[in-house]
Amino acid sequence: xxxxxxxxxxxxxxxxxxxxxxxxxxxxxxxxxxxxxxxxxxxxxxxxxxxxxxxxxxxxxxxxxxxxxxxxxxxxxxxxxxxxxxxxxxxxxxxxxxxxxxxxxxxxxxxxxxxxxxxxxxxxxxxxxxxxxxxxxxxxxxxxxxxxxxxxxxxxxxxxxxxxxxxxxxxxxxxxxxxxxxxxxxxxxxxxxxxxxxxxxxxxxxxxxxxxxxxxxxxxxxxxxxxxxxxxxxxxxxxxxxxxxxxxxxxxxxxxxxxxxxxxxxxxxxxxxxxxxxxxxxxxxxxxxxxxxxxxxxxxxxxxxxxxxxxxxxxxxxxxxxxxxxxxxxxxxxxxxxxxxxxxx
Amino acid sequence: xxxxxxxxxxxxxxxxxxxxxxxxxxxxxxxxxxxxxxxxxxxxxxxxxxxxxxxxxxxxxxxxxxxxxxxxxxxxxxxxxxxxxxxxxxxxxxxxxxxxxxxxxxxxxxxxxxxxxxxxxxxxxxxxxxxxxxxxxxxxxxxxxxxxxxxxxxxxxxxxxxxxxxxxxxxxxxxxxxxxxxxxxxxxxxxxxxxxxxxxxxxxxxxxxxxxxxxxxxxxx
Numbered sequence: 001x002x003x004x005x006x007x008x009x010x011x012x013x014x015x016x017x018x019x020x021x022x023x024x025x026x027x028x029x030x031x032x033x034x035x036x037x038x039x040x041x042x043x044x045x046x047x048x049x050x051x052x053x054x055x056x057x058x059x060x061x062x063x064x065x066x067x068x069x070x071x072x073x074x075x076x077x078x079x080x081x082x083x084x085x086x087x088x089x090x091x092x093x094x095x096x097x098x099x100x101x102x103x104x105x106x107x108x109x110x111x112x113x114x115x116x117x118x119x120x121x122x123x124x125x126x127x128x129x130x131x132x133x134x135x136x137x138x139x140x141x142x143x144x145x146x147x148x149x150x151x152x153x154x155x156x157x158x159x160x161x162x163x164x165x166x167x168x169x170x171x172x173x174x175x176x177x178x179x180x181x182x183x184x185x186x187x188x189x190x191x192x193x194x195x196x197x198x199x200x201x202x203x204x205x206x207x208x209x210x211x212x213x214x215x216x217x218x219x220x221x222x223x224x225x226x227x228x229x230x231x232x233x234x235x236x237x238x239x240x241x242x243x244x245x246x247x248x249x250x251x252x253x254x255x256x257x258x259x260x261x262x263x264x265x266x267x268x269x270x271x272x273x274x275x276x277x278x279x280x281x282x283x284x285x286x287x288x289x290x291x292x293x294x295x296x297x298x299x300x301x302x303x304x305x306x307x308x309x310x311x312x313x314x315x316x317x318x319x320x321x322x323x324x325x326x327x328x329x330x331x332x333x334x335x336x337x338x339x340x341x342x343x344x345x
Numbered sequence: 346x347x348x349x350x351x352x353x354x355x356x357x358x359x360x361x362x363x364x365x366x367x368x369x370x371x372x373x374x375x376x377x378x379x380x381x382x383x384x385x386x387x388x389x390x391x392x393x394x395x396x397x398x399x400x401x402x403x404x405x406x407x408x409x410x411x412x413x414x415x416x417x418x419x420x421x422x423x424x425x426x427x428x429x430x431x432x433x434x435x436x437x438x439x440x441x442x443x444x445x446x447x448x449x450x451x452x453x454x455x456x457x458x459x460x461x462x463x464x465x466x467x468x469x470x471x472x473x474x475x476x477x478x479x480x481x482x483x484x485x486x487x488x489x490x491x492x493x494x495x496x497x498x499x500x501x502x503x504x505x506x507x508x509x510x511x512x513x514x515x516x517x518x519x520x521x522x523x524x525x526x527x528x529x530x531x532x533x534x535x536x537x538x539x540x541x542x543x544x545x546x547x548x549x550x551x552x553x554x555x556x557x558x559x560x561x562x563x564x565x566x
Binding site: 154155157159160161165166204206209211212213214215245246249252253256257259260261281282283285286289290337 | 359360361362383384385386387389390393394473474475476478495507511514515517518521522554557
């Protein structure tokens with residue numbers, strides 16, 4: 001999947017170990033080449049306050065790397081020598097975090113003398129989603145803390161049909177939540193806290209709704225929602241509710257546009273925000289309207305995880321794609337539409 | 346009236362934004378565009394979006410004519426029902442036409458198209474959803490612009506930049522094998538109408554807008 005690809009004979013049996021470290025999660029997953037997921041271990045960095053500090057997150061990843069790796073191998077009942085190839089997220093993501101994961105992956109591959117496969121993080125989200133839900137050729141809404149995009153496969157690649165022009169959906173909800181004084185807790189991410197409060201909202205406040213063609217902009221909505229809170233005429237619950245309704249209606253609209261435009265028959269929802277029930281219900285309604293099938297990725301495979309990297313790595317490896325160690329530098333802004341996906345043809 | 350009753354509207358296309366029906370308006374072939382309610386979003390937001398876009402579309406279809414851009418003739422607008430009845434344009438989508446013709450043909454279409462967008466922008470009219478499926482080319486090669494629902498009148502350079510950026514994105518995702526030449530030709534056509542100064546400024550703005558996006562290789566903090 002790298003710039004320089006070396007072609008190997010096509011393999012169909014083996015195990016791929018994947019390392020994920022694009023942002024706050026450090027994960028290791030192992031999959032069998034036939035798609036069976038043997039393990040999916042993860043340890044998340046939780047900031048004391050504020051958002052993800054890249055350096056601190058990277059420090060966390062370095063500290064937990066060996067224990068997560070051991071846990072994954074033990075759970076899979078495999079020895080390191082049983083692994084066929086090592087996959088890692090090569091981008092996009094936060095530089096220090098990516099480099100930590102890449103270092104772990106390179107060390108493993110070099111030590112075990114097995115091939116390394118650099119994986120595009122967004123492709124991994126789509127592929128694990130298809131594997132877990134059975135979707136074949138969906139319009140995918142990938143919404144997380146760092147990404148908001150609508151993609152679909154067209155001629156060799158996952159093309160981006162719509163995306164955010166500024167901040168990501170998860171980022172929008174997180175920043176609002178922190179502004180409102182909510183705290184990030186283990187087991188209850190900020191987005192989930194907003195979702196719970198939104199359920200109690202009664203008044204619908206009109207906020208900016210910005211859809212530009214197939215793209216959307218969320219920064220104005222975030223500013224307006226924070227200003228509403230400051231003004232104090234409505235309760236936090238009302239603002240959470242209105243913020244969610246506006247933001248989700250916008251992503252739902254661009255997903256619907258992509259669905260109508262591509263005439264595909266499936267919708268796939270993935271990324272950290274996929275856990276939100278309200279967003280799920282909106283997309284489900286759209287799928288019904290267009291006689292399409294709605295799929296949502298189970299939560300532990302929708303948030304960042306090692307299994308998805310392992311699976312995308314296995315798919316690439318089975319096509320003979322590997323990344324030489326000396327060319328395995330991370331790509332912070334590696335767009336999904338820059339990568340060929342030969343296994344889809 | 347009897348004539349109208351006999352002529353049952355035929356569903357032409359159920360898009361994401363609206364449903365299109367072919368019907369008859371006092372003896373003329375007409376296109377009925379209905380923005381259907383979207384059950385997934387709150388009713389008040391839904392109403393607001395549908396009526397706002399219906400009004401804007403009507404205004405801009407009209408103003409575009411003043412700028413010298415061909416658009417369908419409006420027969421009737423019904424805001425509460427979010428419905429516009431307009432002239433039916435016989436032709437094919439530019440999206441299809443680009444794939445049917447050779448290099449020279451594509452160049453002509455794109456130059457032409459750039460000129461039309463230039464005419465709109467000179468009058469500060471923003472289309473808001475420039476994709477090749479929102480344009481129809483008739484058998485004389487004349488291009489009609491449709492679907493102004495996301496449009497606005499805006500003097501800001503930003504709006505013009507976003508408008509062209511959206512077209513670029515649409516070309517990239519729909520016409521990936523020859524989008525670069527197409528977009529270059531669009532800009533050439535645009536320059537001929539809007540002049541070098543505005544074109545340069547808008548072009549700079551497009552790169553600025555792109556760098557704001559996430560995971561863009563050209564972006565540097």
